[in-house]
Amino acid sequence: xxxxxxxxxxxxxxxxxxxxxxxxxxxxxxxxxxxxxxxxxxxxxxxxxxxxxxxxxxxxxxxxxxxxxxxxxxxxxxxxxxxxxxxxxxxxxxxxxxxxxxxxxxxxxxxxxxxxxxxxxxxxxxxxxxxxxxxxxxxxxxxxxxxxxxxxxxxxxxxxxxxxxxxxxxxxxxxxxxxxxxxxxxxxxxxxxxxxxxxxxxxxxxxxxxxxxxxxxxxxxxxxxxxxxxxxxxxxxxxxxxxxxxxxxxxxxxxxxxxxxxxxxxxxxxxxxxxxxxxxxxxxxxxxxxxxxxxxxxxxxxxxxxxxxxxxxxxxxxxxxxxxxxxxxxxxxxxxxxxxxxxxxxxxxxxxxxxxxxxxxxxxxxxxxxxxxxxxxxxxxxx
Amino acid sequence: xxxxxxxxxxxxxxxxxxxxxxxxxxxxxxxxxxxxxxxxxxxxxxxxxxxxxxxxxxxxxxxxxxxxxxxxxxxxxxxxxxxxxxxxxxxxxxxxxxxxxxxxxxxxxxxxxxxxxxxxxxxxxxxxxxxxxxxxxxxxxxxxxxxxxxxxxxxxxxxxxxxxxxxxxxxxxxxxxxxxxxxxxxxxxxxxxxxxxxxxxxxxxxxxxxxxxxxxxxxxxxxxxxxxxxxxxxxxxxxxxxxxxxxxxxxxxxxxxxxxxxxxxxxxxxxxxxxxxxxxxxxxxxxxxxxxxxxxxxxxxxxxxxxxxxxxxxxxxxxxxxxxxxxxxxxxxxxxxxxxxxxxxxxxxxxxxxxxxxxxxxxxxxxxxxxxxxxxxxxxxxxxxxxxxxxxxxxxxxxxxxxxxxxxxxxxxxxxxxxxxxxxxxxxxxxxxxxxxxxxxxxxxxxxxxxxxxxxxxxxxxxxxxxxxxxxxxxxxxxxxxxxxxxxxxxxxxxxxxxxxxxxxxxxxxxxxxxxxxxxxxxxxxxxxxxxxxxxxxxx
Numbered sequence: 001x002x003x004x005x006x007x008x009x010x011x012x013x014x015x016x017x018x019x020x021x022x023x024x025x026x027x028x029x030x031x032x033x034x035x036x037x038x039x040x041x042x043x044x045x046x047x048x049x050x051x052x053x054x055x056x057x058x059x060x061x062x063x064x065x066x067x068x069x070x071x072x073x074x075x076x077x078x079x080x081x082x083x084x085x086x087x088x089x090x091x092x093x094x095x096x097x098x099x100x101x102x103x104x105x106x107x108x109x110x111x112x113x114x115x116x117x118x119x120x121x122x123x124x125x126x127x128x129x130x131x132x133x134x135x136x137x138x139x140x141x142x143x144x145x146x147x148x149x150x151x152x153x154x155x156x157x158x159x160x161x162x163x164x165x166x167x168x169x170x171x172x173x174x175x176x177x178x179x180x181x182x183x184x185x186x187x188x189x190x191x192x193x194x195x196x197x198x199x200x201x202x203x204x205x206x207x208x209x210x211x212x213x214x215x216x217x218x219x220x221x222x223x224x225x226x227x228x229x230x231x232x233x234x235x236x237x238x239x240x241x242x243x244x245x246x247x248x249x250x251x252x253x254x255x256x257x258x259x260x261x262x263x264x265x266x267x268x269x270x271x272x273x274x275x276x277x278x279x280x281x282x283x284x285x286x287x288x289x290x291x292x293x294x295x296x297x298x299x300x301x302x303x304x305x306x307x308x309x310x311x312x313x314x315x316x317x318x319x320x321x322x323x324x325x326x327x328x329x330x331x332x333x334x335x336x337x338x339x340x341x342x343x344x345x346x347x348x349x350x351x352x353x354x355x356x357x358x359x360x361x362x363x364x365x366x367x368x369x370x371x372x373x374x375x376x377x378x379x380x381x382x383x
Numbered sequence: 384x385x386x387x388x389x390x391x392x393x394x395x396x397x398x399x400x401x402x403x404x405x406x407x408x409x410x411x412x413x414x415x416x417x418x419x420x421x422x423x424x425x426x427x428x429x430x431x432x433x434x435x436x437x438x439x440x441x442x443x444x445x446x447x448x449x450x451x452x453x454x455x456x457x458x459x460x461x462x463x464x465x466x467x468x469x470x471x472x473x474x475x476x477x478x479x480x481x482x483x484x485x486x487x488x489x490x491x492x493x494x495x496x497x498x499x500x501x502x503x504x505x506x507x508x509x510x511x512x513x514x515x516x517x518x519x520x521x522x523x524x525x526x527x528x529x530x531x532x533x534x535x536x537x538x539x540x541x542x543x544x545x546x547x548x549x550x551x552x553x554x555x556x557x558x559x560x561x562x563x564x565x566x567x568x569x570x571x572x573x574x575x576x577x578x579x580x581x582x583x584x585x586x587x588x589x590x591x592x593x594x595x596x597x598x599x600x601x602x603x604x605x606x607x608x609x610x611x612x613x614x615x616x617x618x619x620x621x622x623x624x625x626x627x628x629x630x631x632x633x634x635x636x637x638x639x640x641x642x643x644x645x646x647x648x649x650x651x652x653x654x655x656x657x658x659x660x661x662x663x664x665x666x667x668x669x670x671x672x673x674x675x676x677x678x679x680x681x682x683x684x685x686x687x688x689x690x691x692x693x694x695x696x697x698x699x700x701x702x703x704x705x706x707x708x709x710x711x712x713x714x715x716x717x718x719x720x721x722x723x724x725x726x727x728x729x730x731x732x733x734x735x736x737x738x739x740x741x742x743x744x745x746x747x748x749x750x751x752x753x754x755x756x757x758x759x760x761x762x763x764x765x766x767x768x769x770x771x772x773x774x775x776x777x778x779x780x781x782x783x784x785x786x787x788x789x790x791x792x793x794x795x796x797x798x799x800x801x802x803x804x805x806x807x808x809x810x811x812x813x814x815x816x817x818x819x820x821x822x823x824x825x826x827x828x829x830x831x832x833x834x835x836x837x838x839x840x841x842x843x844x845x846x847x848x849x850x851x852x853x854x855x856x857x858x859x860x861x862x863x864x865x866x867x868x869x870x871x872x873x874x875x876x877x878x879x880x881x882x883x884x885x886x887x888x889x890x891x892x893x894x895x896x897x898x899x900x901x902x903x904x905x906x907x908x909x910x911x912x913x914x915x916x917x918x919x920x921x922x923x
Contacts, residue, residue: 029855030839032775047772054762062755065733069751074673074740081738084675093730094723101719104769109712111771116708131548156851158457166456168853186705191544192638194703194778198844203774205704207639208543209632212705229703229778229846231537233544234464237849305464307531307550337547 033198036220036245040201042111050104115201118213121183125174129186129193129206129228130341132235132296136174139185143258146346147172148292149238156238168225173242177251178218186212189341194230197243203229218245233339234308235296265348272350272373279357279370286358289351294359297339302363309339313363321369328356328371328379344380349373411913419514422506423913424491425809430513431488432802436881438480438520439795443871445473450867453860458851466850467535468527474538478656479563480520482790485798486659487512487570490598493805494574496904496911497592499583499920504576512569519562526552526559537848539649542630542641546622557620564609571605574598583903585922589680592902596683597662600690604651604658607694611648615641639704646697654693656790658686660757660797661728664750666902667804668732671747672739673899678731685724685731692721702773711770718768722761729758744897745819749800752827753793760788763838778848781841787834799826799877807896811910812889818880825873832866 034044072078126137126144137144150169154160163169176182186195188206196203200216218224226241246254277285291300298304302313317323317330331352334342343352350373360367411417421427448469452460461469491509495502503509526533531550534540545553578599582591591599618641621627628634630641661682669676676682698706698714706714732754743751763785767773776782799822807813836859841847845856852860883889895905903922907915 029843032842033844043771043775046769047766047775050766050769050772054766058758058762061729061733061758065736065751065754068733068736068739069741069743072672072737072739072741074742078738078740080672080674080740082674083738084677084679084735085681086734089734090678090681090727094727097723097726101722105716105719108715108769108771112711112715113708115771115774116711156458158459162456162854164854166854167851191548192541196778196846198775201771201775203703203777207632207704210637210639210705226844227846227849231467231541231544231848233548234467234535236467237463237846237851305531307529308464339548 035199035201036218036222036224037200037216038219039111039115039216040199042114043201046108046111049107053100053104118183118215120181121215122180123177124183124185125176127174127184127186127195127206128189129195129232129239130189131191131233131339132228132239133346134170134174134193134195134239134241135189135345138255141255141259143255143262144345145172145258147174147242149240151238153291153295165225167238168227168240168242170240170242173223173244175244175246175251175254176216176218177248178221178245179248181215181217184214184216186214190339191232192230193228193232193239195226195241196229197224197226197241199224199226200243205230221245221247238296269348269350269373272348273377274374276372277350277354277370279361282354282357282370283361285351286354286356287362289347289355290358290362293343293346294355302359302365312359313365318359319365319367321367324356324360324369324371324375325379327360328352328376331356332376332380349376349380352376420510422502422510424495424503424506424509425911425913427503427509427513428488428490428492429809431484431491434513434516435481435485435488435798436878438476438484440874440878441524442473442476442481443874445469445476446867447871449473450864452850453852454864455861456852456854456857461850463850464532464535467537467848468533470848471534471537471540472523472527475523475534475560476520477790478538478652479560479567480516482656482794482798483567484516486598486601486656486794487567489594489659489663489798489801489805490570490574492809493904494577494595494598495581496907496915497595497902498578498581498586499903499916499922500577500581501914501917501919503573504581505573508569509573512566512573515562516566519559519566522555522562523559526555529555539645540616540619541645542619542622542638545619546630549623553623554620557616560616561613564613567605568609571602571609574602575606578602583916583919583922589683590922592662593665593676593679593682593686594659594662597658597665597686600686601655601658604655604690604693608648608651608655611644612652615644615648618644639701642701642704643698646700647694649700650697651690651693653786653789654689656794657757658690660753660794661686663797663801663804664732664753665728667746667750667800668735668754670804670897670899670901671742671744671750672736673741674735674739676731677734677737678727681727682731685727688724689721692717692724696721699768699770699773702770703777715768715770719765722765722768725761729754729761745814745816745823746800746804746897748820748823749796749803752823753796753800756788756792756796756830760785760793763788776841778846779841780837780845780847783847784834784837784841787837791834792830796826802881804897805904806884807892808904808909808911810884810887810889811891811908812884812887813892814884814889815880818876818883822873822876822880825876826870829866829869829873833863833870834866836863836866 032044032047034041124139126139128135134147136147147170150171151167152160155162155166186204186206187210188208190208193206194203195206202214202216204212204214222245224243228236228239297309298312302311304311312318317327330340332344334340353371353373353376356371360369418426418430448461452466529552533552534556536545536549578595618629622629622631628636630636630638665676665682696714696718698710699718702711767776767785803819840856840859845852892909894909896909903920
């Protein structure tokens with residue numbers, strides 16, 4: 001009886017797998033997505049081809065085994081045969097799998113060659129990973145920006161209800177045109193990241209000091225979401241990739257608008273250089289900037305994570321007045337050999353001024369000292 | 384051919400009786416010093432096995448922390464930094480603390496008994512190679528209590544996350560890996576020297592049981608690749624603390640170089656963790672099929688082929704690093720080739736069962752579960768070999784599912800099968816069969832609830848090593864966690880069973896224990912005397 005239940009259980013579990021696998025092919029939350037490019041569809045086809053070959057092999061092998069387990073049982077009086085080798089059979093089950101492999105290798109190789117050919121691209125985007133955000137730079141236009149997780153901390157900490165695109169939403173998505181070959185140059189400023197958009201079948205590591213290539217040609221307009229795929233430190237799970245594919249005309253309009261916005265921002269920054277902000281303004285803006293870019297490491301209470309990220313609260317650099325320059329410098333240029341990155345590209349001068357002021361006056365760091373955009377400019381541009 | 388049909392005789396003509404007459408029976412030391420100073424292969428085997436089991440429970444507890452955090456979306460139990468420490472140390476402990484020492488323990492117990500040797504060739508080194516291990520893991524575990532915590536860069540410790548961007552505990556990590564490596568190399572040298580020099584007269588290479596063969600090949604793999612790991616961790620150490628730039632592009636190095644070095648160790652390493660399993664299954668399946676192993680010679684050649692191929696496939700772990708397309712092709716084809724010898728092994732086991740006289744005792748249940756579930760892991764491995772598809776699978780839960788199928792339902796199940804198979808020989812008494820069946824069925828069901836849905840969330844796009852995830856993965860993660868807790872609890876049944884077995888509870892067993900069992904270890908009395916084969920048997 002126990003043996004029967006053993007057999008039944010093993011049989012059931014194996015047939016259960018194949019049923020699950022079948023539904024897996026139909027439902028997208030169970031299976032790979034076919035995606036929205038020719039390449040991603042080919043990859044999906046390869047995946048399904050491999051899957052079904054594996055299912056057939058499994059059914060045959062396990063079928064023979066289970067048949068044997070049912071029919072050749074000692075309790076049924078089975079007497080053991082005496083064979084223990086058969087050259088013909090052994091050659092057959094070495095050669096036949098080899099032939100099946102060749103059948104798999106051919107379509108895989110042709111798809112691979114196509115995927116790795118990033119030549120003749122229409123537009124090029126430089127993708128730079130850093131802890132824990134992506135930076136996009138359009139090589140053919142004067143547009144570049146950071147793309148950061150947009151999900152609120154309150155949702156992550158379970159204080160607010162989670163939104164539909166929880167952890168898969170960013171403040172500024174990458175925008176690319178449909179029907180054009182878009183080439184991605186992928187690199188990193190610190191550790192290794194990996195830029196992955198499942199719907200494009202593009203996953204490429206961002207290696208610091210080296211530039212990788214990938215490309216896509218999206219067929220349908222839409223919003224496509226992915227994530228960093230290579231462990232890159234504490235907030236590896238919190239650096240999504242969001243790409244919006246627009247019709248070429250819409251894309252053109254968008255990129256022209258972005259250029260204009262970038263120019264206005266530069267003019268605004270020059271204007272602010274001449275102005276002094278009040279303590280209140282600096283603190284309000286400083287807190288916003290802090291929460292957006294500094295909090296992940298230095299924490300909301302400014303105490304950092306001991307042994308990993310240093311505290312700002314009570315630190316010499318943030319309270320001693322002869323260290324103001326060093327304080328601005330570390331935010332502007334970062335600190336080599338640590339996780340402290342340069343924020344000169346991510347923040348405007350007035351934002352840096354605000355956040356430094358905030359750090360010198362929050363959590364009991366009551367220095368009363370203010371830093372203005374022109375002080376930051378002096379350090380950034382040596383004036 | 385294996386020893387199964389050959390007659391075995393002792394020169395003193397007392398193969399089956401108590402040949403350990405009083406003048407043979409040495410004094411067995413008592414107390415803690417017995418274990419501290421022991422040079423006896425059986426004692427050291429026991430130490431290794433208990434150590435591995437304790438590490439299995441500690442590493443498992445860390446997996447429980449991981450699964451508790453992933454039970455639902457959001458951060459609720461641990462902070463991401465601690466989560467990363469858990470995934471890292473879980474991996475290190477399971478690979479270097481649980482699976483590898485368990486196989487070394489089995490080798491210690493079984494290899495001398497299977498080849499008719501009185502002990503391992505280098506008994507004092509044997510003591511040393513075990514006793515440095517607890518210190519290695521004390522160092523590793525203590526690093527978790529340092530300011531800033533222990534290693535948080537994954538068990539693969541990719542640079543520069545493990546160099547420039549890691550905490551000071553990296554130094555402890557490096558030294559503990561060094562000690563583990565030294566222990567493994569010493570253990571491996573001991574196995575090689577024992578097998579090459581201490582076989583009983585007539586025990587030719589092609590008569591050795593497959594467990595001996597697979598361990599011989601595994602030992603050569605260990606000797607070949609553990610120094611490579613030592614080199615990798617040393618370069619991480621000097622990059623971090625002494626200003627070298629092996630893996631830092633700013634100083635002329637290359638972070639991808641690290642991955643090449645690591646996986647040149649890492650891929651043979653995964654075969655180190657599975658080849659002895661093949662040997663175990665090749666011992667158990669014939670016993671309970673009451674039929675000789677099908678294709679003994681082809682099993683040996685297949686093992687050797689897998690070992691050789693393991694040196695030319697390492698970069699299939701690195702398809703997304705941006706290799707030249709020609710290199711990607713080479714590693715794809717070489718990886719696919721591995722399925723041929725692996726397939727031969729599975730076919731041989733099935734052919735052994737074919738027209739046998741099967742019965743389903745607990746070791747056989749684990750062995751059959753191994754064949755089915757390891758094959759599932761092998762087939763998903765074949766899918767992963769296909770480079771274009773791997774771009775989608777890489778670093779997702781599909782990979783996590785794959786390697787847990789080959790390592791948990793593969794390596795770990797084979798170790799459990801081995802313990803159930805040889806435990807009566809070690810203790811002289813049958814283990815608690817009811818508990819063993821509970822252990823089997825709870826483990827079998829829960830392990831599949833745990834790992835099978837990982838295929839789905841991985842294909843749907845969930846990256847590995849993340850403490851929080853998007854909402855579409857929530858349902859499956861809940862099930863995965865439930866399976867995880869159940870699998871963890873099921874191992875406590877095993878713990879109870881082992882404690883009972885060590886207290887000599889249960890019915891006495893015959894020397895042969897299992898009616899289909901053949902081989903030298905079944906010719907000696909049960910329990911196996913403290914010293915065996917002081918006079919070598921002659922195998923005709």
